[in-house]
Structures are given as C-alpha cells and as structure tokens.
Amino acid sequence: xxxxxxxxxxxxxxxxxxxxxxxxxxxxxxxxxxxxxxxxxxxxxxxxxxxxxxxxxxxxxxxxxxxxxxxxxxxxxxxxxxxxxxxxxxxxxxxxxxxxxxxxxxxxxxxxxxxxxxxxxxxxxxxxxxxxxxxxxxxxxxxxxxxxxxxxxxxxxxxxxxxxxxxxxxxxxxxxxxxxxxxxxxxxxxxxxxxxxxx
Numbered sequence: 001x002x003x004x005x006x007x008x009x010x011x012x013x014x015x016x017x018x019x020x021x022x023x024x025x026x027x028x029x030x031x032x033x034x035x036x037x038x039x040x041x042x043x044x045x046x047x048x049x050x051x052x053x054x055x056x057x058x059x060x061x062x063x064x065x066x067x068x069x070x071x072x073x074x075x076x077x078x079x080x081x082x083x084x085x086x087x088x089x090x091x092x093x094x095x096x097x098x099x100x101x102x103x104x105x106x107x108x109x110x111x112x113x114x115x116x117x118x119x120x121x122x123x124x125x126x127x128x129x130x131x132x133x134x135x136x137x138x139x140x141x142x143x144x145x146x147x148x149x150x151x152x153x154x155x156x157x158x159x160x161x162x163x164x165x166x167x168x169x170x171x172x173x174x175x176x177x178x179x180x181x182x183x184x185x186x187x188x189x190x191x192x193x194x195x196x197x198x199x
Contacts, residue, residue, distance in 0.1 A: 033107070037107060047097060051090060051093060055090070121188045121193070122160050123159075123161045123185070124159050124161065125157055126156070127156055127158055127174065127179050128156045129150075131152065131154075146160070157185065157187075158174070164197075168198065168199060171198060184197075184198060
C-alpha cells in the first residue's frame with residue numbers, strides 16, 4: 001500500500017490551490033475581455049450609426065441645394081462646396097472602425113476556437129513535462145500550444161488536431177528534428193484522456 005509523506009501531501013494541496021487561483025484569474029480575464037468586446041461593439045455600432053446619419057444628411061442637403069440651383073432659385077455662379085477636411089476625417093473614422101471590427105473579429109474567432117477545442121476530443125503532441133511551473137514557454141501569441149497540469153507535472157504540447165493520424169504525422173516530424181520523447185495524447189475539456197499509439 002503506497003504511503004504519502006505529510007510534506008508531499010501539503011505540497012500537493014499547495015499545487016491544487018495554486019491551480020485554482022490561476023483558473024480563477026483566467027476566468028476573470030475572459031470575463032473582462034468579453035465585457036470589453038461588448039463595449040467596443042456597442043461603441044462601434046453607435047459611431048457607425050451616427051456616421052451613416054451624417055452622410056445621409058449631407059447627401060440630402062447637397063441634393064436639395066443642387067435642385068434649388070437647377071430650378072433657378074439660386075445664383076448660377078454659386079457652387080456647393082463641401083469641406084474636404086471633414087470628408088477626410090470621416091474617411092479616416094470609417095477606416096479606423098473597419099480596423100477595430102477586424103480586430104474584434106479575430107478575438108471572437110480565437111474565443112470560439114478555444115471553446116470548440118474544450119468541447120471536442122482533440123489530439124496534441126506532448127514535447128516536454130516539468131515539475132515546476134517556472135518555464136515561460138507558453139505565450140498568448142502561440143495559440144496552437146497547450147499547457148496542461150497533470151499532477152504533479154506541467155506538460156507542454158504542440159498542435160491541435162482533429163484526427164489521430166494528423167497528430168501522429170506531426171509527432172514523426174518533431175522526432176525527426178530532435179524531440180525524441182514526443183508522444184501523442186488525446187484531450188477533452190482541457191484535460192488529458194490518454195496517451196495514444198505513436199504510429
């Protein structure tokens with residue numbers, strides 16, 4: 001019958017508490033980002049509506065004024081001038097809104113992909129495990145990596161594949177470039193299910 005030292009049990013409890021704190025922080029960050037996305041979306045829609053109303057009003061005034069001058073109500077030598085600077089400012093605002101919309105779409109796609117990966121069974125190639133979480137290999141910019149706590153280790157995996165065959169091919173490529181200990185594992189809901197056949 002295995003025996004657990006009290007110090008090991010205490011360290012295990014500390015690891016569990018740290019993981020819960022990290023999870024709560026990540027959930028808080030996701031909630032904050034979602035609120036920020038909603039706020040930006042509302043601001044973008046309001047600004048787009050105001051810009052649209054302004055453009056419609058400007059077109060109505062221009063066409064009304066052009067109609068008056070064609071009917072002889074205005075002097076023939078008068079021209080309808082529009083402020084070029086204000087048109088450039090409007091074009092600049094529209095370009096900024098398009099850029100913000102593209103950025104929000106990328107953020108939305110990231111969260112949708114993350115949600116999908118957490119619900120579906122996926123395969124990934126684990127390349128390394130560490131006892132302590134003091135290695136800064138994972139970055140938010142590397143969206144195709146996984147960082148999973150499998151007691152008592154912290155494991156790093158590359159790739160998110162829908163089929164075992166794709167993951168096995170990728171594992172072979174990693175072994176060929178020097179990651180001799182790489183293996184394929186299946187994941188669901190962010191937790192490892194099992195280590196798969198490498199071939």
